[in-house]
Amino acid sequence: MSKALLIVGHGTRSDHGVAEFDRFVDRVRRLAPAHGIPAVEGGFIELAPPPVTDAVGKLVAAGQTEFAAVPLVLVAAGHAKGDIPAALKRELARYPGISYRYGRPLGPHPTLLSLMEERLDAVLPRAERPGTAVLVVGRGSTDPDANAEVHKVARLFWEGRGFAFAETAFVSLAWPGVPEGLERCRLLGARRIVVLPYFLFPGVLPDRIVTQAKEYATGHPDLDVRIADLIGDCDGLADLVLERYWEALGGDIRMNCDSCVYRVALPGFEHRVGAPQRPHDHPHDPADPHGHHHHGHGHAHEHGHHHGNAHGHGGHGHAH
Structure with a gap:
């Protein structure tokens, strides 16, 4: 079962x-x-x-x-x-x-790329792709591996879809930010840019992407800046x-x-390396059964660096 x-x-x-x-x-x-x-x-x-x-x-x-x-x-x-x-x-x-x-x-997964393409198609006719730059905007992280993955997504999205080029930006914790990403596109010759958020659902950070992109567009009236929707519930x-x-x-x-x-x-x-694994304290979560309050969120690895662990009793190694 x-x-x-x-x-x-x-x-x-x-x-x-x-x-x-x-x-x-x-x-x-x-x-x-x-x-x-x-x-x-x-x-x-x-x-x-x-x-x-x-x-x-x-x-x-x-x-x-x-x-x-x-x-x-x-x-x-x-x-x-x-x-x-x-x-x-x-x-x-x-x-x-x-x-x-x-x-x-x-992610990254072909399904996500297809859903992102659908969101982009809603703001850009396919005939306009050759002259358009795409700015994929991720959340941003202090984890360089995670930030590199967003760059990979941008490259995978660009491959074979006929856009002029794709750049990457982040809305928090990592560089370049949204304004810097748009400026990079402009300096590379783009006159039409689609901002493509790499986010699932609405939130404070996706709202910030929209605000920053609109502010940049207002200051650069010669550019055509469009903003695609989030992946969303589908x-x-x-x-x-x-x-x-x-x-x-x-x-x-x-x-x-x-x-x-x-x-x-x-x-x-x-x-x-090997930092302790601690959960966030959820504001609606009762105290932990042993009375411990975990502050911060260092991450320790049990997350699969016991390779191939079958998580019979909650072990959660990712068999890589």
Whole structure:
């Protein structure tokens, strides 16, 4: 029999973002019976309810003590590598009888690239592609491996689609920012630029992308700057989550950890190797059963640097 599915999001202060996450979980829940999935729940690790502990509690109350946890994140940054596994580890202490298998982040994946292309097509006729630059904007991270993955997405998106070129920018924590990314496009000769957010759902940071892009466009009236929509709640995204679910259950999870900041001493990040794995304190989460309050969110690796671990009792190594 198939195991339950737990969808774990980062969390957002945006009511629209929370509502879209809830709609997406409902979408996957409606698809679940056709896939033999007995139950689907979703929760956040911080910033908004419902917390992960509530979602796990619902599964346990329904008799579902085995589940696959899929991180609803695009890149393998700190949340997927440390925060979510640590939060799930805390649930093992809260519910000693449960076990789970941990899936990998969603991107980069051809489905995501196709969905991004659909969003771009909504603001740009295909005939205009040859003279258009695309600025793919990621969240940004202090993890260089995660930032490099956004660059990879931009390159994969550009390949074979007929755009003039693609550049990469970040809305927080990493350079170049949105204005700098747009300026790079301008200096490379672009007169028409589509800003393409690499984000799933609405939130504070996607709103900031729109604000910064519009401000730049106002200051450069000679440029045609267009802003594509987010990936959003859709069937394609649900299909990808289900794919990650089946990967986790089958043990067929492939992640490249050769440049993981928590495993490899990258220049300037040597202090992160083997850092302790601690979850965020969720504002709606009850105190941990042993009375520990975890501050900060260092990330330690159990996340698959026990290669090939079958997570029978919550081990969540990614069989790379």
